[in-house]
Amino acid sequence: MTPLIELEEAYRSLKKDPCFKRELKGLLESFTGRPTPLYLSEKLTSYCGARVYLKREDLCHTGAHKINNALGQGLAARYTSKKRVVAETGAGQHGVACATAAALLDLECTVYMGYRDIERQSENVSRMRMLGARVEKVDTGEGTLKDAVNAAIQDWVSDPLRTYYLLGSCVGPHPYPLMVRDFQSVIGREVKKQLKGLPTHLAACVGGGSNSIGLFYPFFRESGVSMTGIEAAGAASLTRGKVGVLHGSMSYLLYGEDGQIELTSSAAPGLDYSGVGPEHSFYRDTGRAEYVRVDDKAAVDAFMWMMRNEGIIPALESSHALAWVMGRKWKKDDTVVVCLSGRGEKDLDIVRGFLEKEGNQ
Amino acid sequence: MKKNILREKTRRLKSSGKKGLSFFLTGCWPSTERFTELLKIIDGEDLADFVEVGVPFSDPLADGPVIRRASGEAISSGVTLEKITEAAADIRNQIKMPLVLMSYLNVLLAGGIEKNLEAVSGAGFSALIIPDLPAEESGSVSGAARRFGIDTVLLASPSTSQERLKMITRRSRPFLYYVSSFGVTGTRPELPEDLREKLSLALRVSPCPVYCGFGISSPAQAREVAAFSDGVIIGSALTKKIISSSSGCFNPVKKFAISIRRQLRKMEDNARN
Numbered sequence A: 001m002t003p004l005i006e007l008e009e010a011y012r013s014l015k016k017d018p019c020f021k022r023e024l025k026g027l028l029e030s031f032t033g034r035p036t037p038l039y040l041s042e043k044l045t046s047y048c049g050a051r052v053y054l055k056r057e058d059l060c061h062t063g064a065h066k067i068n069n070a071l072g073q074g075l076a077a078r079y080t081s082k083k084r085v086v087a088e089t090g091a092g093q094h095g096v097a098c099a100t101a102a103a104l105l106d107l108e109c110t111v112y113m114g115y116r117d118i119e120r121q122s123e124n125v126s127r128m129r130m131l132g133a134r135v136e137k138v139d140t141g142e143g144t145l146k147d148a149v150n151a152a153i154q155d156w157v158s159d160p161l162r163t164y165y166l167l168g169s170c171v172g173p174h175p176y177p178l179m180v181r182d183f184q185s186v187i188g189r190e191v192k193k194q195l196k197g198l199p200t201h202l203a204a205c206v207g208g209g210s211n212s213i214g215l216f217y218p219f220f221r222e223s224g225v226s227m228t229g230i231e232a233a234g235a236a237s238l239t240r241g242k243v244g245v246l247h248g249s250m251s252y253l254l255y256g257e258d259g260q261i262e263l264t265s266s267a268a269p270g271l272d273y274s275g276v277g278p279e280h281s282f283y284r285d286t287g288r289a290e291y292v293r294v295d296d297k298a299a300v301d302a303f304m305w306m307m308r309n310e311g312i313i314p315a316l317e318s319s320h321a322l323a324w325v326m327g328r329k330w331k332k333d334d335t336v337v338v339c340l341s342g343r344g345e346k347d348l349d350i351v352r353g354f355l356e357k358e359g360n361q
Numbered sequence B: 001m002k003k004n005i006l007r008e009k010t011r012r013l014k015s016s017g018k019k020g021l022s023f024f025l026t027g028c029w030p031s032t033e034r035f036t037e038l039l040k041i042i043d044g045e046d047l048a049d050f051v052e053v054g055v056p057f058s059d060p061l062a063d064g065p066v067i068r069r070a071s072g073e074a075i076s077s078g079v080t081l082e083k084i085t086e087a088a089a090d091i092r093n094q095i096k097m098p099l100v101l102m103s104y105l106n107v108l109l110a111g112g113i114e115k116n117l118e119a120v121s122g123a124g125f126s127a128l129i130i131p132d133l134p135a136e137e138s139g140s141v142s143g144a145a146r147r148f149g150i151d152t153v154l155l156a157s158p159s160t161s162q163e164r165l166k167m168i169t170r171r172s173r174p175f176l177y178y179v180s181s182f183g184v185t186g187t188r189p190e191l192p193e194d195l196r197e198k199l200s201l202a203l204r205v206s207p208c209p210v211y212c213g214f215g216i217s218s219p220a221q222a223r224e225v226a227a228f229s230d231g232v233i234i235g236s237a238l239t240k241k242i243i244s245s246s247s248g249c250f251n252p253v254k255k256f257a258i259s260i261r262r263q264l265r266k267m268e269d270n271a272r273n
């Protein structure tokens, strides 16, 4: 608890620190390339029969929204005099973002990654290593994100004085869900500025829930804006889970009758997590957002459609959100903003494998 | 309310100047039979004052590799909270020592906390330890447990501020679980340097006895820690002995337990003379 209490205090003062804010803003602009474009997709617009905008987080440096949070927390680590960051990663996008932030900010970096994810996202493993990070393989459990979180937390609590835990999504113990949401809210704030007037719908994929909460949160009070979070069918904590406790927060969670956390299975490694950020549970319970599921096949179809028709390779995670938007009935004057949370070069092997398997059946 | 034998036990030990000794066992591991056999041996030969029974969990954040392994094996062989409470209820009348249940929160919540607490109480457990429940959030669980006659033991560590330490010791019953070092359970070659000082502070502010665990692996370490606390809790080191007694009798466990007991007794004698 002590490291968390210290982090909360530190974050509270950093939030008001003009130096910290200026430095982060500068990095987001010149290093990450923010603001990212809000792109009106004509092809999707004619396909869906509503105006469909893509928030291009795939164009962030390192290729996903994860860098927004990694820079914010990496700076926080520097401001609190930590020498080292540890992180977990699923898709490897957060790991790459951390390794990048650590290289830039002169921090040591260790990234924990499940053995299964190491196999299926090997390119990101090489990127992290070449950026100077240590990548530790996690053999416990199923070898995915949840197991990597366990290992990263254990590392952190063994050396909390020197080490900063750079959590990649809005999950885990307080104050992480709050910090990650704040650092990702730049997504929604930019959309507000870029779009003249309000959208009618927001859509984003939900793994831990960081790109979605980043898009949703600035619109929380705009009651005319409806929000949809899209989960992977094989990891649907909000639509299939029960309230439980994992990694220090109470939220919707997938677990069995005996309380053991259930295994998840999604083709998108970044969505393969049994829990979800507690703020999404609040949005769900209050009805502020709706949550739906999309399966692997629909996501892969959307992935291919985007490549063929838009010349964009969306991350398989983001493809879940696109699939839902493409599958829904829209009205002509609807305006939909979809968070294209990352780019999909990392997923080419997974998609190729999926299509080959399908072709053989 | 039925009388809480763990409260009596820890109180009696403290007032008679004795150092308490507790072992952590993973519930129904290596098998239900071996587990209950071991409980009977520990009780019958007075190898420890009370035993903590761990409920295996898929994501045991506080546990090091040895206990994680035992916990993983137990889950694979189908061990659940229900199995453990049934096993404990079956032998409750054959053992005299108190039992404490150590469980991660989600296992206790699953299927309804009241129902689970009723089973835990019915199986004769005197207290609960929930490693992922911070004292600040413990009120509703410990309140519910109290209604079933079960105490809630809270945890503190060398990084706990003095202010929180006071708050935690006020809420923890019947003893305070002092985590000896940063990190997870597991045997360590050396205990942290400032442990002595930190433990003495905990002893001073705590209205209840202070038991220290995590990382104690040898009789010498047990003695070192016991000098500044009311008792020691040993988990990973004992688990290793159970692994090495894989078949036949529990001789390595007995030998280890007796060597720890002997060190503690020596200390008590020295203190008296």
Ligand SMILES: Cc1ncc(COP(=O)(O)O)c(C=O)c1O
Pocket (backbone or CB within 6 Å): A064, A065, A066, A090, A091, A092, A093, A094, A168, A169, A170, A205, A206, A207, A208, A209, A210, A211, A212, A269, A270, A271, A315, A317, A318, A341, A342, A343
């Ligand atoms: C591109 C991309 N999108 C989405 C996610 C899911 O995470 P979150 O729900 O926190 O945005 C990930 C996670 O790795 C990702 O890499």
